[in-house]
Amino acid sequence: MSPSDTDDVTAVLDWLKQFQGFQPEGVELADPAGAARAAAKAGREAALGLPFDADPTGFTLLLDSLARKDP
């Protein structure tokens, strides 16, 4: 495996670890709408730390960081 492949495997394992025990707070069967809101909020917060950053905004920030520093 190349270093990139190894990084990917690590990322997959981290991702599984994060989500296998995923249990958002405030999820109540008696209040489905509230539960959905809470689950969505918890999901968004969890996603911030995901190794699989599919959000293009994150990619733009990476490009920002790689821009020339001595214009």
Add this chain to the structure above:
Amino acid sequence: MTTNAADPAFMTLAQAAALLATGKISSRELTRICLDRLKAHNDALHVIAGLDEDDALAQADAADAARAKGGDLGPLHGVPLAHKDMYYRKGRGSACGSVIRKDFIPDHTSTALLRLDAQGALDIARLNMVEFAFGVTGHNDVVGTPKNPWNTAHMTGGSSSGSGAAVAARLCFGALGSDTGGSIRLPAACCGLVGMKPTYGRVSRHGAMPLAHSLDTVGPLTRTVRDNALMMQAIAGHDPNDPVTSTMPVTDYEAELEKDVRGLKLGVPENFFYDGVAPEIRALVEASLKTYEDLGCVIVPVKVPDAVTVMNRLTNLITATEGASVHARWLAEQASDYGPQTRARLAIGLFTPASLYLRVLTLRKQLVREFCDQVFGKIDALHTPLMVMPVPTLAESNMAANPGFADYLLKIGHNTRPGNFLGLPGLNIPCGFTPDGLPCSFQLMGRPFDEGLLYRLGHAYQQATDWHERAPGPG
């Protein structure tokens, strides 16, 4: 080839803007010339997707009235432009090269058009394009294929096919294209124009038809680097309506043009970018390197990361997958309204495993870091051929008649798609003509947000050569 200096249509965008400012020609006169040329050449070139002469002349009259009043006018004031038919303008149709969207009337105007409006540019026509911008040859099975003004038997390149043909044929002074896998740079190369694919996130895509949101970029096709810089200056910058746009300050591109290029390090790739290059292309591209040496640039051989070899295919995977998500409903309900090639290429994306798609996006971040460290740690810009082959004929590049079309598409986009995958800026510069009379170009690739440096290098080359002054004839 002609250089018809007497005809105002043959001026550059910058020259037209300067002449308008002197009052020696009015915007109405210039617009009338462009409208007449659009109509006169459309049978041969098939570039018009939509033309409202009354509206175009009304814009011109308003520009002339504003100039008569005086005050602060934008640098593009009164200059007739026309754009790829995928930039929405409220209340005006935008068919995106398709039958499916033939009746679509947007309820908002794209940020790119609003920003050009703010600088006084006129938007006089909608230009034909590849169906839903998904194709690099320029063929369009559903609304017809624009023709290359240098030789109408040859492809324009795509997907900004009408933009390339119209600007090269002097039917307007500049045009917006979009670039997801080469769709600005390829038509620019095939039609002998300057085309800038900016850094991902440099120009807002709000109000532009999406193809693949992780790759889509907006940029201009023009006859000179200066013209390109003028248009880019108008459209670049953060837009809250497109959350992927960067908040990095926009460079003063015109100021960059006047800076010295002596001592800049120009990288020549030792691997990948010259794979399969035709001898006549190699000769012209290497001659452009000699020009840069004469200008005082330092030519540095550089090895690019081996991972570049997979970026072409990975860009296709992202495009098909994200494109399929945009088109899922139409693929299910109106499949027969697509051209066969577009339908087939989009449908492939419905079957991409989510895990593979996400893995590719993850790899992208690793690879752009690696590429910037390994390549731009040593050089200021990378110099490559834009296409590795001479401009093919329409028949040669007709995918419907070519059973090996997937490989052929990969070959056409060989040197453009890595830039999309990595999100890096790429500037196409014409550098001569192959023996069949079709244009040839090189590409300058830079660090993220280094459009200004690429413009500086491109402008220096055009100051030392006259390829950009040639026009397809007869006028």
